[in-house]
Amino acid sequence: METDYLIIGGGLAGGYAAEAIRSIDRSGELTLVTDENHRPYDRVPLSKTYLKGVLKRDRLYIRRLEHYQQNNIQLLLGRHVKRIDLHHKRVFLDDGDEISYGRLLLATGGRPRRLSIEGSDLEGIFYLRTLDDSERIRIAMAYAGKVVVIGGGFIGCEVASVMREKGLEVTMVEVFPQLLGRVLDKESAGWITSYFREMGVAVKTGVSAVKILGEGGRVKAVMTSDGTTLDADIVVVGIGIAPNTELAEDAGLKTGDGILVNEYLETSSSDVYAAGDVARFYSPIYGKSIRVEHYDVAVGHGDVAGSNMAGRRIPYVQPPYFFSNIFNLSIQVYGITDSYDNVITLDDGGDEGGFIKFYLHNRMVDGVLLLNKTADINAIRDLISTRTQVNDPGQLKRMLG
Numbered sequence: 001m002e003t004d005y006l007i008i009g010g011g012l013a014g015g016y017a018a019e020a021i022r023s024i025d026r027s028g029e030l031t032l033v034t035d036e037n038h039r040p041y042d043r044v045p046l047s048k049t050y051l052k053g054v055l056k057r058d059r060l061y062i063r064r065l066e067h068y069q070q071n072n073i074q075l076l077l078g079r080h081v082k083r084i085d086l087h088h089k090r091v092f093l094d095d096g097d098e099i100s101y102g103r104l105l106l107a108t109g110g111r112p113r114r115l116s117i118e119g120s121d122l123e124g125i126f127y128l129r130t131l132d133d134s135e136r137i138r139i140a141m142a143y144a145g146k147v148v149v150i151g152g153g154f155i156g157c158e159v160a161s162v163m164r165e166k167g168l169e170v171t172m173v174e175v176f177p178q179l180l181g182r183v184l185d186k187e188s189a190g191w192i193t194s195y196f197r198e199m200g201v202a203v204k205t206g207v208s209a210v211k212i213l214g215e216g217g218r219v220k221a222v223m224t225s226d227g228t229t230l231d232a233d234i235v236v237v238g239i240g241i242a243p244n245t246e247l248a249e250d251a252g253l254k255t256g257d258g259i260l261v262n263e264y265l266e267t268s269s270s271d272v273y274a275a276g277d278v279a280r281f282y283s284p285i286y287g288k289s290i291r292v293e294h295y296d297v298a299v300g301h302g303d304v305a306g307s308n309m310a311g312r313r314i315p316y317v318q319p320p321y322f323f324s325n326i327f328n329l330s331i332q333v334y335g336i337t338d339s340y341d342n343v344i345t346l347d348d349g350g351d352e353g354g355f356i357k358f359y360l361h362n363r364m365v366d367g368v369l370l371l372n373k374t375a376d377i378n379a380i381r382d383l384i385s386t387r388t389q390v391n392d393p394g395q396l397k398r399m400l401g
Contacts, residue, residue: 004028009107012298013276015040020306110241119212124219151238275301335367
């Protein structure tokens with residue numbers, strides 16, 4: 001089989017890359033391979049509205065099936081690429097088929113990091129990454145009373161909030177001192193941790209899960225590092241993802257916490273691109289390579305990678321963006337928030353009135369957090385992109401209008 005454009009991965013990056021290619025090149029052969037049995041879809045609602053049961057499955061998909069047929073986009077669902085031959089520009093599938101390509105996109109995403117403790121193979125332990133994962137958890141929720149969520153990042157917080165709103169007894173276990181402590185400043189993370197407790201979630205921070213107890217092959221409880229035993233009908237684990245770089249590594253592409261690409265999303269091999277969660281891309285804004293596991297980046301990467309595969313020359317220069325809805329909280333994060341040396345707070349509030357936080361490094365804004373607040377989005381993006389030096393909070397207020 002031969003194709004002009006080959007996309008490996010059926011998430012947002014792969015799906016939007018196909019759209020971009022077809023918007024430029026109407027006739028080139030275009031093939032998308034995914035090991036899932038679903039056409040490209042949005043993963044973001046899987047831990048929010050879809051898990052809650054208020055969003056129908058059809059709303060997850062980027063396009064209707066007929067769209068791919070009408071636009072001559074061949075979907076190979078439930079197929080796995082085993083190896084890439086960069087020299088001969090071909091890939092080998094799990095069933096022995098080969099596909100020769102003109103240009104290749106690796107949008108292989110990531111997989112959940114798994115527990116490696118005693119009892120982690122018991123029935124009733126769930127990880128959330130795919131549509132099928134979300135549906136399995138939703139079914140299990142209907143028969144559960146007590147849930148332990150291991151991991152206090154965004155996925156863990158979103159799942160815990162949905163389950164609590166469904167009336168389940170929820171306990172969270174997080175090794176950091178606060179929920180979201182990896183991505184937010186201490187004050188903001190502490191505020192959110194207190195908020196979760198006020199909403200009825202039992203939160204254990206500064207401890208880790210050391211053993212899963214079972215009965216009859218099914219999870220019964222979680223033992224933590226401080227000796228506490230937490231009863232559980234089900235356990236949901238959200239401790240991050242590992243980028244799926246194996247194909248790239250075996251093929252000889254440069255990797256390092258992701259597949260290394262430049263601002264055009266080109267890998268170390270000509271005619272090969274990478275996008276989405278798996279791509280560690282050079283950001284002209286920050287002057288360094290970063291990897292971001294967010295919806296907005298995956299969509300933007302797909303558009304840029306697909307356009308460049310079809311002959312354009314467009315850099316990816318947008319600051320990352322992320323949003324989350326947890327209980328009654330609306331959280332938006334622009335830019336990056338993991339390397340600041342100063343934090344400036346505007347509209348500080350001790351209740352759900354919320355606040356805006358600016359994360360600065362060398363007096364330049366690297367990231368902005370909006371919690372139950374709105375602001376001029378273009379002004380925020382310009383503030384981050386232009387690397388304007390900030391001297392006082394008043395300057396930020398003026399810049400945001």
